[in-house]
Amino acid sequence: xxxxxxxxxxxxxxxxxxxxxxxxxxxxxxxxxxxxxxxxxxxxxxxxxxxxxxxxxxxxxxxxxxxxxxxxxxxxxxxxxxxxxxxxxxxxxxxxxxxxxxxxxxxxxxxxxxxxxxxx
Amino acid sequence: xxxxxxxxxxxxxxxxxxxxxxxxxxxxxxxxxxxxxxxxxxxxxxxxxxxxxxxxxxxxxxxxxxxxxxxxxxxxxxxxxxxxxxxxxxxxxxxxxxxxxxxxxxxx
Numbered sequence: 183x184x185x186x187x188x189x190x191x192x193x194x195x196x197x198x199x200x201x202x203x204x205x206x207x208x209x210x211x212x213x214x215x216x217x218x219x220x221x222x223x224x225x226x227x228x229x230x231x232x233x234x235x236x237x238x239x240x241x242x243x244x245x246x247x248x249x250x251x252x253x254x255x256x257x258x259x260x261x262x263x264x265x266x267x268x269x270x271x272x273x274x275x276x277x278x279x280x281x282x283x284x285x286x287x288x289x290x291x292x293x294x295x296x297x298x299x300x301x302x
Numbered sequence: 303x304x305x306x307x308x309x310x311x312x313x314x315x316x317x318x319x320x321x322x323x324x325x326x327x328x329x330x331x332x333x334x335x336x337x338x339x340x341x342x343x344x345x346x347x348x349x350x351x352x353x354x355x356x357x358x359x360x361x362x363x364x365x366x367x368x369x370x371x372x373x374x375x376x377x378x379x380x381x382x383x384x385x386x387x388x389x390x391x392x393x394x395x396x397x398x399x400x401x402x403x404x405x406x407x408x409x410x
């Protein structure tokens with residue numbers, strides 16, 4: 183069974199940085215695009231970023247472009263999200279998701295999420 | 303920017319009811335449309351992709367339809383485990399993937 187486990191969330195001050203990790207298992211990690219999606223308190227889902235299997239193609243939501251960096255280490259089966267210059271509006275549960283692998287961007291398997299709180 | 307608008311934002315229904323949720327895109331997204339179920343404290347679950355293709359393991363009471371700008375998710379006979387929030391998602395790469403605001407289905 184596909185397993186995704188996020189970690190690295192916590193409380194950080196505005197302007198600070200945090201790196202999230204997503205450990206993947208039970209599938210060939212390097213074959214899949216991966217996504218980060220977040221949910222702010224009381225809000226809906228927001229797509230954040232995606233990366234291809236080789237780590238050479240990335241794209242971002244406008245709300246995080248220039249501040250967040252998605253990356254992956256296929257040898258460690260781990261996805262990352264480096265978050266810099268954090269703002270209060272970045273407070274959310276952050277989920278990693280595996281791409282379904284068909285034409286389009288669909289998350290077919292998701293982790294349980296890690297909470298990031300940006301507050302002074 | 304592309305916007306995904308869901309309606310209604312919430313619906314109260316009983317077990318056995320037919321529930322219909324609509325999603326409208328502000329521009330043509332072809333059939334790049336997915337539907338997800340999300341329960342509090344749980345991971346989101348993909349129900350439908352390509353506007354109408356049922357994801358593996360999802361019960362057949364979930365049906366997706368539409369193309370272009372107007373889409374529908376229908377639950378033909380609501381079951382107790384279906385009480386949740388449902389999101390549509392535009393799944394094309396450009397513009398970037400975008401979720402609708404969500405529709406909460408709760409018990410009447």
